[in-house]
Amino acid sequence: MDDSFNMSMRKFLKQVGVTSQQAIEEAMRGQDTAGKTFRARAVITVEGLDMEHVVEGRIEGAE
Template structure:
């Protein structure tokens, strides 16, 4: 596999992770309703079979106003 092929496949995977994760978070926020003033602790665990890789990313996501939940 060339470096270009590797980079393209990795970017495609990471884009899919980012887009689908954002959609899932937005859906959960809309279902919860008004989350203004709340902070949610987030944790993502990435594992790759065959590479013995476990990568953990933590952070926070601030809630959104009720008016923003219809976006």
């Protein structure tokens, strides 16, 4: 793959990571999350391609 593809991919993934973290932190702010574990699921699709990528994991609540 070429450099422009790699740069656009990295930019997109950075945006996904940063904005997702901000959204999760905002949702948890003010909530009693201590000792709780939350199941998380992210789905990425790309228009024009027949692909769907699913990432599942757990997020530990803040102390």
